[in-house]
Amino acid sequence: MAYDLLKGKKGIIFGALDNSSIAWKVAEKAHAEGAQFTLSNAPIAMRMGEINKLGEQCGAEIIPADATSLEDLEELLNKSMEALGGKIDFVLHSIGMSPNVRKKKDYGELNYDWFLKTLDVSALSFHKVMQTAEKLDALNEWGSILALSYIAAQRTFPDYSDMAQAKAVLESIARSYGQRLGKTKKVRVNTISQSPTMTTAGSGVPGFDLFFKYGNDMSPLGNADAESCADYCVAMFSDLTKMVTMQNLMHDGGFSTSGITPEILEQLDKS
Numbered sequence: 001m002a003y004d005l006l007k008g009k010k011g012i013i014f015g016a017l018d019n020s021s022i023a024w025k026v027a028e029k030a031h032a033e034g035a036q037f038t039l040s041n042a043p044i045a046m047r048m049g050e051i052n053k054l055g056e057q058c059g060a061e062i063i064p065a066d067a068t069s070l071e072d073l074e075e076l077l078n079k080s081m082e083a084l085g086g087k088i089d090f091v092l093h094s095i096g097m098s099p100n101v102r103k104k105k106d107y108g109e110l111n112y113d114w115f116l117k118t119l120d121v122s123a124l125s126f127h128k129v130m131q132t133a134e135k136l137d138a139l140n141e142w143g144s145i146l147a148l149s150y151i152a153a154q155r156t157f158p159d160y161s162d163m164a165q166a167k168a169v170l171e172s173i174a175r176s177y178g179q180r181l182g183k184t185k186k187v188r189v190n191t192i193s194q195s196p197t198m199t200t201a202g203s204g205v206p207g208f209d210l211f212f213k214y215g216n217d218m219s220p221l222g223n224a225d226a227e228s229c230a231d232y233c234v235a236m237f238s239d240l241t242k243m244v245t246m247q248n249l250m251h252d253g254g255f256s257t258s259g260i261t262p263e264i265l266e267q268l269d270k271s
């Protein structure tokens with residue numbers, strides 16, 4: 001069901017790789033709620049061509065940008081304002097990548113050049129998007145900027161590796177830039193900390209299936225799926241959440257405040 005929650009709003013959605021991507025679901029829901037937006041992803045991700053289908057479906061122009069490149073981001077913001085006929089009301093940063101995780105490096109054997117790449121792609125890119133938008137005066141007042149995070153920013157999970165540090169930085173950037181943009185533009189900046197979700201980035205983490213099952217059994221509502229995450233993102237872009245800023249918002253079915261659940265106790269009892 002749609003409610004026209006984003007009617008008249010213009011946005012940029014980063015990170016739709018294929019139809020399992022969280023950003024893909026956000027684009028579909030934002031379109032259904034009346035938003036106009038451009039879609040962006042790294043030039044290398046465009047090769048798969050999947051994003052073209054989403055662009056057609058949502059009437060969205062696709063503008064490639066490496067989110068670590070200030071030059072690319074400037075071009076993306078300028079082209080987006082041109083395509084949408086005005087400044088931007090919402091941005092979704094749905095970007096994450098760790099070469100150390102991809103190449104299954106042990107946490108005691110990290111490659112530090114790759115670590116820096118992880119931080120640049122998965123965290124600093126969020127700052128770069130906002131800094132570029134601010135410089136170009138590309139944001140409308142009462143806009144909403146979101147990035148997707150994971151609870152490994154606060155708690156340790158094996159194999160999430162340097163992505164845990166990247167998410168901690170990402171959430172900190174949301175607070176610092178949220179303070180700044182709140183004052184200058186009445187723009188809110190938040191992160192949504194999402195349950196394990198079956199996507200390309202998610203299933204790239206070693207042992208993801210067990211991670212997923214544990215999350216599900218530790219959450220009274222079960223893991224939040226990509227569709228419900230997209231609903232939450234839409235709510236955060238809408239005028240119904242105007243005063244929510246500088247928050248890390250848990251979207252996890254209750255995982256983060258569960259000590260232990262009957263399901264886990266039952267499994268321990270069996271072992």
Ligand SMILES: NC(=O)c1ccc[n+]([C@@H]2O[C@H](COP(=O)([O-])OP(=O)(O)OC[C@H]3O[C@@H](n4cnc5c(N)ncnc54)[C@H](O)[C@@H]3O)[C@@H](O)[C@H]2O)c1
Binds near residue numbers: 016020
């Ligand atoms: N899947 C999960 O379990 C889970 C849980 C919590 C948070 N998240 C976060 O959600 C976000 C989206 O991930 P997803 O699970 O939908 O997976 P995904 O693989 O579909 O999306 C990750 C995206 O990042 C893009 N990307 C990588 N490097 C880039 C660059 N240099 N410039 C621009 N884009 C780049 C990829 O092309 C891809 O589209 C990520 O921040 C991820 O960490 C995912």
